[in-house]
Amino acid sequence: MDCVNCREPMIVLEVDQVEIDYCLECGGIWLDSGELGILLDDDDIVAEFLEKPVMTNHVRESERLCPECEKNLNELLVDPDNGIYIDRCADRHGLFFDRGELKQVIGLFRTETSKKVASLLKDIFRGDKID
């Protein structure tokens, strides 16, 4: 799979049966809905989780394309204070985080299920210096 952001081939990281597509060029991360499904073990919770990051009503079409369906991803403003956006497929195929965004986004996870994802991501990217 190629990176949504810079089109370089992404590598796949596997932790605790979950796979995460990671771009070494730009530090981007793609989490697809299937992986979230394994992580959360429940399709309803996955659907909910895919809706959760929306903190405001701001949704804008971005230039980036979903690696699964090739449709434009939507930009979601998840942290108005710091102006952080993440990209989400309109058909909920997955989420894309730019480098550094993840750490900030992790701080925003509040619900129990979201925390599960947060702790896993923290484990994988524990050495990730935001720079």
Added chain:
Amino acid sequence: MWELIRANRRKSIALFIVMGLMLMVLGYLIGEAYWPRGGGVGGLAVALLVWGIWSLVGYFAGDSILLKSSGAKQVTPDVHPQLFNVVEEMKIASGLSHMPKVYIIDSPAPNAFAIGRTPEKCSIAVTAGLLAILNRDELQGVVAHETAHIHNRDIQFMTYAGIMLGTVVLISHMFLRSLWFSGGRSSRYRSRSGNRNSGQGQAIVMVVAIVFAILAPIMARLLYLAISRRREYLADASGARFTRYPEGLASALEKISGSKEDLKTANKVTAPMYIVNPLKGKGKKLANLSSTHPPITERIRILRSMAGGAGYADYQSAYEKVHGKKSSVLPQSALADKSAVPVLIPGQEEMAGAGQKSSRREFGDVVRAVNQYLFLFCAGCGLKIKVPPEFKKKQFPCPRCKTQIEVPLAEMATVGAVLESVDQGRQETQKDYDMVYRRKRSEWESFRCNCGKTIQLSPHFSGNYLDCSNCRRKIKIELPQI
């Protein structure tokens, strides 16, 4: 065993000849209907020519066409070592002279088939979905069934019968269509000819041709299916005998039939080749006449009724028990083999994946391996990293712990070389290998072939042999001594 193959062949050849006669009659009648006086011979010639050309294509390229059309990719032992071990075991158990080529189909629908011209040039293809849901005993059952098709000389025969069926269908179809478009014209031609008698005779020929053109494809299909269903029972029986463990195949069939996935790359011609009908939901109503396979529940019940032993006679009596009548499903020569084949009780090794999670993961990994991903482990933190073949960096820092990870690009090249040498078919001669390398540990390691070429071994490599990409030496890889 040769007796069995011959008997199997004799029975099928009778059906084969009937199909051939149908093809000839069809060609003759159509020719006669269109060009009275002498056209029949021309029609016959055209029918045989079509069949001959298709057979030649089928003989020289049939297996590669069918493998390609089903999306199968040839793989090396490191992609799925267990599968190769099982194929090797069954090759030995069945007494095949050559190791079949191994293909994996990138599909979640569990299924498998065997194909090939001769036992020397044959292939076994399994889907990634099959590998994900079966444990070792079940996989062995499926591979044994496919090896049996190769051993019993089924595959070549089925290919020819399939081509004959295709020809009958095609010619009938073209004839009936041409009538649809030119029906009016031919009757005008007849009335203008003025000769009432010959016109009437001509009309009768036409009617017979039409009736035959409608019936022939149906009859040919039923015959084809009759051959293929018979061969399924025989392959199940041989498979049980090769593994000496009927339960392995029974439980595999149970798991496969439980799957809801459809195999998208299968079609009407290839469907009878699979171990289980890949086209679900179709042809269920006419289960007995028109289904490509015997009912799977029945196959499972027969295998599970083989209480006494795993021989042909045991299969036959289990078949009678399930059917409640004395009809023979296996050739007499198989039944004459009265030697007792005791059932093995295998060790409970490696039961299938702990659940959906791991089987999904395993499926993904098999598909990646088929697509030539490299599987790396970070030396610092143990993170498992999968690198796609288009990845060009020589090294990169682990995203988790920042330890530098080397990408053995040489290995990527080796995969290609091994693929090539597998393609040329392994020459299993008296001398089994040219040199031996004993692994130090199950990690990345490299060693020098006698020709000077450095060869990389991945932690996952667990085949028994490797071919040097430079000098083609066959190198025996021994496991580290613990």
